[in-house]
Amino acid sequence: MAIQNRTFFRVIGGxxxxxxxxxxxxxxxxxxxGGGAVHExxxxxxxxxxxxxxxxxxxxxxxxxxxxxxxxxTIYLYKEATAAVVSFAVALESxxxxxxxxxxxxxxxxxxxxxxxxxxxxxxGASLSAYTGSNETSPTTETQTQxxxxxxxxxxxxxxxxxxxxxxxxxxxxxxxxxQTSL
Amino acid sequence: MAFKKLDSDAVSSTLSRPLDAFVCQQxxxxxxxxxxxxxxxxxxxxxxxxxxxxxxxxxxxxxxxPWHISPGCTEITCKLRGLATxxxxxxDAIKARIxxxxxxxxxxxxxxxxxxxxxxxxxxxxxxxxxxxxxxxVVVVWLVFASELIPTSxxxxxxxxxxxxxxxxxxxxxxxxxxTFDDAKRWKIDFAEDASGSDPEEFFGYPGQxxxxxxxxxxxxxxxxxVYPRLNGRIQAYHTFQVTITEIxxxxxxGWSLTETAFSEPAPLTDALRPAMVPRARTFSEIYRRxxxxxxxxxxxxHVGGTAxxxxxxYQWGTQRVYIEDFTQEAYVALGGELPTYRVxxxxxxxxxxxxxxxxxLVVAASSEEEVRPYTLTxxxxxxDVGGGNTQNPTVTGGEVELTPITSATNAADTFPGAVxxxxxxxxxxxLNGRWSLNDVLRGRHGLHLLDFTFEEAAPVASTAARLxxxxxxxxxxxxxxxxxxxxxxxxxxxxxxxILVDEGF
Numbered sequence: 001m002a003i004q005n006r007t008f009f010r011v012i013g014g015x016x017x018x019x020x021x022x023x024x025x026x027x028x029x030x031x032x033x034g035g036g037a038v039h040e041x042x043x044x045x046x047x048x049x050x051x052x053x054x055x056x057x058x059x060x061x062x063x064x065x066x067x068x069x070x071x072x073x074t075i076y077l078y079k080e081a082t083a084a085v086v087s088f089a090v091a092l093e094s095x096x097x098x099x100x101x102x103x104x105x106x107x108x109x110x111x112x113x114x115x116x117x118x119x120x121x122x123x124x125g126a127s128l129s130a131y132t133g134s135n136e137t138s139p140t141t142e143t144q145t146q147x148x149x150x151x152x153x154x155x156x157x158x159x160x161x162x163x164x165x166x167x168x169x170x171x172x173x174x175x176x177x178x179x180q181t182s183l
Numbered sequence: 184m185a186f187k188k189l190d191s192d193a194v195s196s197t198l199s200r201p202l203d204a205f206v207c208q209q210x211x212x213x214x215x216x217x218x219x220x221x222x223x224x225x226x227x228x229x230x231x232x233x234x235x236x237x238x239x240x241x242x243x244x245x246x247x248x249p250w251h252i253s254p255g256c257t258e259i260t261c262k263l264r265g266l267a268t269x270x271x272x273x274x275d276a277i278k279a280r281i282x283x284x285x286x287x288x289x290x291x292x293x294x295x296x297x298x299x300x301x302x303x304x305x306x307x308x309x310x311x312x313x314x315x316x317x318x319x320x321v322v323v324v325w326l327v328f329a330s331e332l333i334p335t336s337x338x339x340x341x342x343x344x345x346x347x348x349x350x351x352x353x354x355x356x357x358x359x360x361x362x363t364f365d366d367a368k369r370w371k372i373d374f375a376e377d378a379s380g381s382d383p384e385e386f387f388g389y390p391g392q393x394x395x396x397x398x399x400x401x402x403x404x405x406x407x408x409x410v411y412p413r414l415n416g417r418i419q420a421y422h423t424f425q426v427t428i429t430e431i432x433x434x435x436x437x438g439w440s441l442t443e444t445a446f447s448e449p450a451p452l453t454d455a456l457r458p459a460m461v462p463r464a465r466t467f468s469e470i471y472r473r474x475x476x477x478x479x480x481x482x483x484x485x486h487v488g489g490t491a492x493x494x495x496x497x498y499q500w501g502t503q504r505v506y507i508e509d510f511t512q513e514a515y516v517a518l519g520g521e522l523p524t525y526r527v528x529x530x531x532x533x534x535x536x537x538x539x540x541x542x543x544x545l546v547v548a549a550s551s552e553e554e555v556r557p558y559t560l561t562x563x564x565x566x567x568d569v570g571g572g573n574t575q576n577p578t579v580t581g582g583e584v585e586l587t588p589i590t591s592a593t594n595a596a597d598t599f600p601g602a603v604x605x606x607x608x609x610x611x612x613x614x615l616n617g618r619w620s621l622n623d624v625l626r627g628r629h630g631l632h633l634l635d636f637t638f639e640e641a642a643p644v645a646s647t648a649a650r651l652x653x654x655x656x657x658x659x660x661x662x663x664x665x666x667x668x669x670x671x672x673x674x675x676x677x678x679x680x681x682x683i684l685v686d687e688g689f
Binding site (some may be wrong): 008009010011012014015019020023024041043044045047048050051052054055056057059060061062064065066068069071074076077078079086089090091092093094095096097099100101108109110117121124139141144155156157159171173174175177179181183 | 185186188189197207211214217221222223224226228229230231232233260262263264271305307329365366437439440442444462465467469470471472474475476477478481482483484485486487488490491492494495502513516517518521525526527528534537549550567569570571643649653660688
């Protein structure tokens with residue numbers, strides 16, 4: 001069986017059993033483990049994968065406005081009025097330290113207009129991953145995944161552009177969550 | 184060492200393979216790798232039009248967010264991203280450091296300043312704090328800052344006692360200084376003997392340096408500014424004195440992050456897992472215990488920082504609300520959902536969500552009256568889909584607190600409701616609102632209450648999606664009693680920061 005990024009933790013015995021003693025016999029202190037329907041060795045291996053690949057994914061950036069529930073046009077994180085000629089402007093910029101082998105984020109944004117999300121390495125300013133969305137003429141929730149390699153010290157840059165002559169660009173919220181490690 | 188990939192075949196039960204010491208040692212090493220590399224982390228940013236600017240005369244600070252330090256964590260790193268402005272020639276702009284305040288009130292301030300220099304480009308600064316001895320504790324992370332002077336940007340003039348007004352908060356700079364003063368920058372103001380010597384210094388001297396909080400407002404003259412701390416009566420004893428303003432360095436905050444960056448790694452189990460030895464059950468219990476501790480305790484931080492309301496109150500570090508009797512208002516907004524999972528019964532593989540959240544919520548109650556009028560604040564939570572719908576109101580456990588307001592400066596409240604009380608009122612824009620004097624924090628005069636409460640998503644099926652978490656509150660029980668939905672403008676509640684994390688345990 002190929003190695004898996006376990007998205008769940010497997011509990012041995014019950015959730016209150018901190019050492020798995022109900023399944024791992026410690027009666028004489030030297031017993032090997034195993035047997036029965038639950039294979040403890042496999043669980044130990046898979047749990048070790050889980051805690052490295054999946055546990056504690058960092059919310060690298062989470063910022064939401066009071067007005068997000070109603071898509072308010074007066075309360076928001078960022079707004080840029082529409083014009084005949086439009087361009088992207090930076091709305092949010094935040095430092096981030098991603099975990100080892102976790103060079104992937106899935107973000108959720110609530111916005112209207114057009115969104116651009118860049119993952120940029122801090123030391124050189126070079127773009128590691130860039131995404132540009134489509135024109136959204138009404139409030140929309142979008143989710144995308146962006147992946148890069150090696151670099152842990154990055155910053156996230158969220159830019160917005162109005163839709164020319166029709167729609168103000170408004171950002172109500174943005175969250176970038178680390179993806180589980182891909183081994 | 185790096186994480187080593189191990190194929191599940193290494194321990195395949197169907198083949199009835201014997202325990203392999205090499206595999207066991209690698210599992211142990213991989214757990215230790217997860218222990219050191221999977222620290223908590225979270226970040227915060229501000230809308231480009233509403234970025235806060237840090238600057239101060241002397242040491243001031245802002246509460247970034249509460250933080251539950253993971254067990255074994257020995258270092259927290261704050262990355263600060265922003266634009267430092269000084270003399271335009273690379274001079275020092277501001278110095279910064281982080282300090283920690285425990286729930287006991289004790290402030291751990293054993294960190295040194297890092298100087299941030301002027302740069303036309305956005306820069307990042309890393310500030311660290313050694314958390315040894317604070318592992319597993321809840322602390323408030325404060326960002327402390329103090330501006331450097333820009334001696335080339337200054338102006339001096341002779342002023343008079345009649346230029347001081349509004350309970351010694353307001354100073355008329357006059358046209359000479361006023362032509363140099365720029366409210367978009369930050370300034371220190373000093374008082375000294377008139378250069379002509381016409382009004383010599385008395386034995387009680389002059390009030391010390393102050394910070395200009397900003398313009399006094401449209402109803403006053405163009406050159407009138409507010410200063411903090413309030414000038415004491417000494418200055419009024421002079422008819423003539425010299426006023427000097429000096430620009431100070433500033434730092435425009437684009438965003439920041441907090442990350443646990445060092446851990447005291449658990450001892451390797453290599454000796455107990457040597458080749459040719461029979462692995463002992465207690466060793467495997469210890470391996471499982473470490474795995475379980477990581478999964479149970481090293482939980483995701485969902486959100487840090489405040490929910491700004493710059494378009495409502497010109498307030499950037501959090502939210503300010505007035506007291507309304509028994510009326511629900513919003514304090515913080517975050518995105519949750521997509522919760523971790525575990526399987527209780529490995530044989531039947533029933534998937535279970537970790538649906539319980541923990542909120543560490545900072546609250547400050549302030550009153551513009553001199554009397555302390557306590558009241559209760561009760562936290563509420565609404566969880567709903569982004570864009571609305573599927574609304575839940577989970578039960579909140581531990582979300583009630585008796586607030587004891589801090590009071591404003593004597594006699595100033597009715598004259599200046601709003602602009603000058605850094606603690607008392609937060610709804611008007613000034614250069615210090617939402618900032619605390621480090622002096623006050625170190626002496627316990629910060630007024631912060633920490634609410635530590637939990638709540639749980641009701642439906643597991645909803646936990647697979649991103650969901651908005653709205654932390655709300657009601658205030659009530661003030662004396663004298665008010666009818667429901669009645670506003671008391673003299674009592675305000677400020678919410679500077681809130682940390683929401685997936686609660687520990689299963």
